[in-house]
Amino acid sequence: MLFLAEKILAAAGFRRDQNQDTWVVPVVLRPVVTVDCGELGDCLMDALLQVHDVLDAWGCTYNNFAIRGGCLSIVGLMKAQ
Numbered sequence: 001m002l003f004l005a006e007k008i009l010a011a012a013g014f015r016r017d018q019n020q021d022t023w024v025v026p027v028v029l030r031p032v033v034t035v036d037c038g039e040l041g042d043c044l045m046d047a048l049l050q051v052h053d054v055l056d057a058w059g060c061t062y063n064n065f066a067i068r069g070g071c072l073s074i075v076g077l078m079k080a081q
Contacts, residue, residue: 025058
């Protein structure tokens, strides 16, 4: 997994379970997550796709994302009911 994807998931409150090699969903998802991509912006779309795959696997969705300058924001993270 790309470092940027891991950075985004960690900012959203997900925790990496090294024993099971998976991500653990937090009890409460943050409604807005913003990450400074810095020089990692070249792999931004690949990282976003990896984040989407993790969210989808756990039944989570988001409303939208925005890329401004060197920052990526994900808005409206929620768990499926």
